[in-house]
Amino acid sequence: MIRNLIFIFLILALYQMWKGFTRGSKTKHFSQNNGLRQIDDEMVKDPHCQVYIPKSSAIKRHIAGQEHYFCSPTCAEKFKEQA
Numbered sequence: 001m002i003r004n005l006i007f008i009f010l011i012l013a014l015y016q017m018w019k020g021f022t023r024g025s026k027t028k029h030f031s032q033n034n035g036l037r038q039i040d041d042e043m044v045k046d047p048h049c050q051v052y053i054p055k056s057s058a059i060k061r062h063i064a065g066q067e068h069y070f071c072s073p074t075c076a077e078k079f080k081e082q083a
């Protein structure tokens, strides 16, 4: 009898934990997605080929003390050579 009560208590505790866990992870994912979307929306210009790329997928390089964003590592290397 006592064993059964402990078992039921354990199930309830696990259920509450699972409920809290799924709810917590859901809200976390939501805010993370929103953050990523904001970064994605920011467009940067590749100074070598004059193409606009989302900041999140751009290649970031420090050239001559300035931050530059490129569409590909090849562009970054070519720009560096010219600078």
Ligand SMILES: [Zn+2]
Binding pocket: 046, 048, 049, 050, 051, 070, 071, 072, 075
């Ligand atoms: Zn480029």
